[in-house]
Amino acid sequence: MSVSFCGLDLRHRVINGSGTFDAIAAQRVFGDELYERFPFTAFVSKTITLAPREGNPPPRLWEAQAGLINSIGLPNKGLDRYLSEDLPQLAKLGVPLFTNVMGSTAQELSRLVEACAQFTQITAIELNVSCPNVKTGLDIGADPAQLQKLLSTLRPLTSKPLIVKLTPNASDVPACAQAAESAGADAVSLINTLRASALDPRRAPRASARWLGGGSGGLSGAAIRPVALAQVAAVTERVEIPVIGMGGVQTSRHAQDLIDVGATLVAVGTESFRDPTAAARIALDLDK
Amino acid sequence: MVAPFGRRTVQITRSDTVGAYRVLHAADPEGPAPVAGQFAMLQSVERWGGGEDERPYLPRAFSYARFAGGEAQFLLEDVGPGTNRLDELTVGDEMWLLGPLGVGFSAPADGRRALLVGGGVGIAPLVIWQDTLLEQGTQALALLGFRDRARAQAAELLRDARVASDDGSVGHHGLVLDLLQRELDQDAHAVVYACGPAAMLEAVRAECERRKLPAQLALESGMACGFGACFGCVVPSRDGYLRVCVDGPVIDAARLERVDQHAGASP
Ligand SMILES: Cc1cc2nc3c(=O)[nH]c(=O)nc-3n(C[C@H](O)[C@H](O)[C@H](O)COP(=O)(O)OP(=O)(O)OC[C@H]3O[C@@H](n4cnc5c(N)ncnc54)[C@H](O)[C@@H]3O)c2cc1C
Ligand SMILES: Cc1cc2nc3c(=O)[nH]c(=O)nc-3n(C[C@H](O)[C@H](O)[C@H](O)COP(=O)(O)O)c2cc1C
């Protein structure tokens, strides 16, 4: 069963969540079997920024109740090396590539979008707007008016589909989705991780000892599934553009729930850590 | 060694108590044989979850301690909900296994002998490494440190191991580092292979640096995936953060300025 998404004809409905599958590392680990049985119908890169980023100091992971808190800190090679080193390798996957980008200002994001627009290997651009605004401390995507303004700047820079990855850490997520749509976004994706933290189990006084090297992190996995379902349902009610739903998807039933409330595609993140071929299993079961 | 893409079901064929530890045997007829130092991500098929703090949720990393005749062996210590669940598995129970993963040990060059330094449950990869080296006709002396007598019983998994214990109940009363220094004073034409708690690894690293000796350290780190997907398992190195699961777990000591406090086994 093929699916139409932003003018693309996709083989099935399941893609990866940004930052939860490194196809280049996976090829080294699993060899060419990865290509032969590639689980995702399109591949989303991890978040790319203009300048290279090291990421947060360890520890970066905390296992929560049926969930994972991560404070990875978006490590990446930076735009130039992504385009010159990674893109040629990702093009070999044989599926459409969505490049996920983040910047802390409109200028940074403009440069990222303009650069991606020039590469035919990149099918679509996903904007990670969960970056904190330096002035307000809020995510840049948390305020509908600000998000609309940002999108109006970026929209003319490319004819490729622009997907806005909404932040779930906002008071009115559907309003943010609407703002993105009105400024010309082709799709929205949600949910990103929910802000969360954990204390170091080894140290006293515990209150002053954060476990994660980055201080706090984002919660993903089964624990966030009901929140994801609620946010995806609320967003699909308010926008016409296609929605990519994600958050705690582990089985085809969870994926079907998101589709039932209006998602066009479903992304699998944390479940790939437990089962690297989970997305293929889910896509197959969805078809049954 | 490249891993099959996807986790596979393996059945427990034996589960032995060895002092304070458990040796879990699992039939893995399709599994490629690992290189010593490689690891697998394990989780029980049934009831993975619902333990302490409603965990475990993610799979857990374990070094191959042995692999022969289509059967893998893992040495484990019950330190939390994940190891606790694996510890209670009995013959016929099933696990999911992803592996073999990561970069293993490489053999000594120019006629050096191998000194295997292990601490606690960190001796696991040294068991299969000693088997491999002895088969190749390379000398491989094991120097092992444990907290107490119950843990030190695991020294029987290696051949002719010299033992140190923190409480003096077995062997040398003190650190395994003392045993290493004694050996190196006698014959320093060696490569050191180490796996154990972070403090032990750092002491071994510093000692080898001082003596300008090659050393390979098998590191640990909290992992979510084991195949490079999450970027969660990093340790600092001279050239930035390394992912323990794909750049290691065995890392040339020269690449590290020091061993991170989170990068070792439980003591
Ligand atoms: C490459 C590699 C090889 C390994 N080989 C072996 C082996 O051969 N044998 C063996 O016994 N072990 C081995 N380990 C260690 C083993 O993976 C851990 O002991 C295991 O993951 C612990 O899980 P747990 O649920 O039992 O304990 P946890 O509760 O996860 O506790 C283990 C440690 O993790 C931290 N911690 C506590 N709570 C949390 C939490 N909620 N989230 C994140 N961290 C927490 C603490 O530092 C704690 O001491 C290896 C690890 C690696 C990376
Ligand atoms: C380890 C980890 C790293 C992530 N990195 C990114 C990232 O770089 N960019 C991004 O937009 N989302 C990132 N995410 C969020 C996921 O893409 C996804 O939105 C979220 O995890 C919810 O889905 P899940 O419950 O299926 O994991 C990351 C999530 C995890 C767990």
Ligand code: FES
């Ligand atoms: S454990 Fe996920 S990248 Fe190493």
